[in-house]
Amino acid sequence: MTIHLTAAIERFPIAGSFTIARGSKTEAVVVAVQLEQDGLVGRGECVPYARYGETPESTLAAIDALAPALSAGLTRADLQKALPPGAARNALDCAMWDLDARRAGTSVAALTDLSLPQQIETAYTISLGTPDAMADAAARAAHLPLLKVKLGVPGDVERLHAVRAAAPEARLIVDANEGWHGDDLPVLLDICAHCRVELVEQPLPAGQDAALADLDHLVPICADESVHALAGLDELAGRYDAINIKLDKTGGLTEALAVVQRAEELGLQIMVGCMVSTSLSMLPARLLASKARWVDLDGPLLLAEDRPDGLVYRGGEIGTGPSGLWGG
Structure with missing residues (x-):
């Protein structure tokens, strides 16, 4: 029943460039997370944002630091206290929702009682x-x-x-x-x-x-x-x-x-x-x-x-x- 964490920095080229008032970039740098338990895998992704003092490296380190706690049974409720709002918690939180849905044999939409509009x-x-x-x-x-x-x-x-x-x-x-x-x-x-x-x-x-x-x-x-x-x-x-x-x-x-x-x-x-x-x-x-x-x-x-x-x-x-x- 142990949860195994894998996380990595990944890069996706932008089609051309993306420019806002704070500057331009030519690639999206994300941190991807996988939580594996009993052959089931939950996934999450986040975008560290320098505007909020985040870097890909610091975000990855914050995620990796929780590997022992996840193995010991860290819950989604525990996660809200273990990390502040931000990119690192987002990737883990979404991966935990995904894993929970797969373990339950249902969808995250069903777990949250949310329904998607037709359009x-x-x-x-x-x-x-x-x-x-x-x-x-x-x-x-x-x-x-x-x-x-x-x-x-x-x-x-x-x-x-x-x-x-x-x-x-x-x-x-x-x-x-x-x-x-x-x-x-x-x-x-x-x-x-x-x-x-x-x-x-x-x-x-x-x-x-x-x-x-x-x-x-x-x-x-x-x-x-x-x-x-x-x-x-x-x-x-x-x-x-x-x-x-x-x-x-x-x-x-x-x-x-x-x-x-x-x-x-x-x-x-x-x-x-x-x-x-x-x-x-x-x-x-x-x-x-x-x-x-x-x-x-x-x-x-x-x-x-x-x-x-x-x-x-x-x-x-x-x-x-x-x-x-x-x-x-």
Whole structure:
């Protein structure tokens, strides 16, 4: 009955490059976890994020350090206390859910009483670039229902107008990645409203949320970097209209479910998001789709190649069928 842990850093080339206000990258670096018990294998994946002080090496070390505890019977409830919210706990938590479902001969959806919608529309990300480059990318993706536009540096007004002109019928989300300033925010939000943007993610740096409390705005504002897990969530009510739940921030599906419940109690709308990663990261997050007004799980679409048995994407929709990769 002993659980055997295997974890490794893995790299997946990005198709081209991926650029946000904090920089560019050409590969997704993930930490993959396998938990094996009696011939059954549970899998998980996480994306260490330097913005939160994580590296692939430190994340792998934190996971490997729990190997003796896992062999001794560490439970998922124990895991929530053994590691803080973050990438390392996410990979292990999701692997434990997967293993639990396989041992029970059922799916993680059944264990959590969550059901997938018949259709799941996902945002597709338009990487930060020049107005012309972003317009070209938006034109190629204009047939998709929802585009997420990366902004957060000088020249955003021109970028947004260029994208809207190139994709006049697409729904738009804007993600400033903490790159806007309070003095400019009213004007930028008015321009977003004019361009029919339906959500603005994290316009101000985390920690400057108080400035949003008395701000009149037509477009809903969503917290991303300002919200990680349950701790601090209540303080965001009245400042944000929505929160972006990412399993790499909550530390896995277990706390994400608790965050969903509390957000609903606080009247916060829900977006479920991801880092650039494979379907092994998307599948646990996909379970939250029925709770979310916005779904942004396009990570595999940004890769040159996904894992085998990954999710199927068609026309901006995520396949809802079972997967042998994770979750049953």
